Amino acid sequence: MISTLSFVHSGAVKRGLQASGAIPSRFTVGDAAVQPTVGEPFSDQARMSCRQVNVYYGAKQSIIDVSLDIGRNEVVAMIGPSGCGKSTFIRCLNRMNDTIPGCRVDGTITLDGVDIYGKEIDVVPLRAQVGMVFQKPNPFPKSIYQNVAYGPKIHGLAQSRAELDEIVETSLRRAGLWDEVKDRLDQPGTSLSGGQQQRLCIARTIAVSPEVILMDEPCSALDPIATSVIEDLIGELKSQYSIAIVTHSMQQAARVSQRTAYLHLGKLLEVGQTERIFTRPRHPLTEAYITGRFG
Ligand SMILES: Nc1ncnc2c1ncn2[C@@H]1O[C@H](COP(=O)(O)OP(=O)(O)O)[C@@H](O)[C@H]1O
Numbered sequence: 001m002i003s004t005l006s007f008v009h010s011g012a013v014k015r016g017l018q019a020s021g022a023i024p025s026r027f028t029v030g031d032a033a034v035q036p037t038v039g040e041p042f043s044d045q046a047r048m049s050c051r052q053v054n055v056y057y058g059a060k061q062s063i064i065d066v067s068l069d070i071g072r073n074e075v076v077a078m079i080g081p082s083g084c085g086k087s088t089f090i091r092c093l094n095r096m097n098d099t100i101p102g103c104r105v106d107g108t109i110t111l112d113g114v115d116i117y118g119k120e121i122d123v124v125p126l127r128a129q130v131g132m133v134f135q136k137p138n139p140f141p142k143s144i145y146q147n148v149a150y151g152p153k154i155h156g157l158a159q160s161r162a163e164l165d166e167i168v169e170t171s172l173r174r175a176g177l178w179d180e181v182k183d184r185l186d187q188p189g190t191s192l193s194g195g196q197q198q199r200l201c202i203a204r205t206i207a208v209s210p211e212v213i214l215m216d217e218p219c220s221a222l223d224p225i226a227t228s229v230i231e232d233l234i235g236e237l238k239s240q241y242s243i244a245i246v247t248h249s250m251q252q253a254a255r256v257s258q259r260t261a262y263l264h265l266g267k268l269l270e271v272g273q274t275e276r277i278f279t280r281p282r283h284p285l286t287e288a289y290i291t292g293r294f295g
């Protein structure tokens with residue numbers, strides 16, 4: 001746990017780092033030249049590997065040459081100012097950008113070595129393998145049971161009603177919701193509180209046996225208590241899944257992630273062990289962001 005986020009480099013330390021070459025001194029905001037990412041973008045336990053990913057909306061480029069791995073049993077937090085490309089980037093990881101007209105992704109993204117943009121890839125099973133939880137809880141207008149059972153049914157994961165019941169129960173247990181809903185499985189998903197709905201959406205994602213879970217600001221519509229329940233859950237889920245989470249809360253990134261990636265104007269400026277990023281950022285713009293000078 002990181003106790004302070006208020007660490008500030010002295011100017012002298014920063015100048016020293018720049019002189020030593022640790023910080024690319026010619027980098028400025030809006031600099032067109034692509035600078036190498038500072039830190040450790042790669043993992044020797046990678047599940048997903050992104051290499052030189054560029055994303056365009058029409059003529060406008062929103063992700064610039066991003067290379068990053070998401071490791072096994074790892075939570076990677078994506079942070080950065082609003083509009084820097086966090087959502088755009090994680091949507092590349094399960095091809096959600098395919099659904100946006102005019103959006104084009106290039107570069108290479110693999111899951112366990114398989115190119116997810118390959119010709120033979122069917123996006124429906126891909127989006128089960130790389131599941132996504134959104135900012136606003138979005139249960140289907142169906143019962144709690146049906147919300148969780150729907151995915152396993154369409155993906156043919158259960159041979160019988162008993163098997164389906166088991167998947168539903170296991171998924172709800174893993175999402176920390178079973179005890180709260182086991183006596184009301186036939187009630188609408190939308191009858192739950194916001195925090196419960198988000199856990200229902202997590203159960204729905206888990207039910208189709210994903211490898212990777214993407215979360216785009218999953219707590220931003222929740223109160224602090226529901227947020228802390230989801231954060232604890234993320235800590236438990238990483239024993240089984242790889243997780244990429246977008247958050248605008250640096251405290252949340254510090255609490256839940258092992259690595260933190262700092263995006264700025266579509267570029268991945270810095271990535272590294274979360275504790276290191278928040279106590280000894282190497283890029284001056286990472287430092288400026290985490291010390292609250294902009295964002
Ligand atoms: N559907 C879209 N069409 C056009 N531009 C978009 C679309 N979605 C995002 N953008 C642009 O891409 C950039 C990154 O946006 P986004 O990924 O939403 O950032 P973040 O999640 O970090 O706030 C912004 O300039 C935004 O305006």
Ligand SMILES: [Mg+2]
Pocket residue numbers: 086087088246
């Ligand atoms: Mg976003």
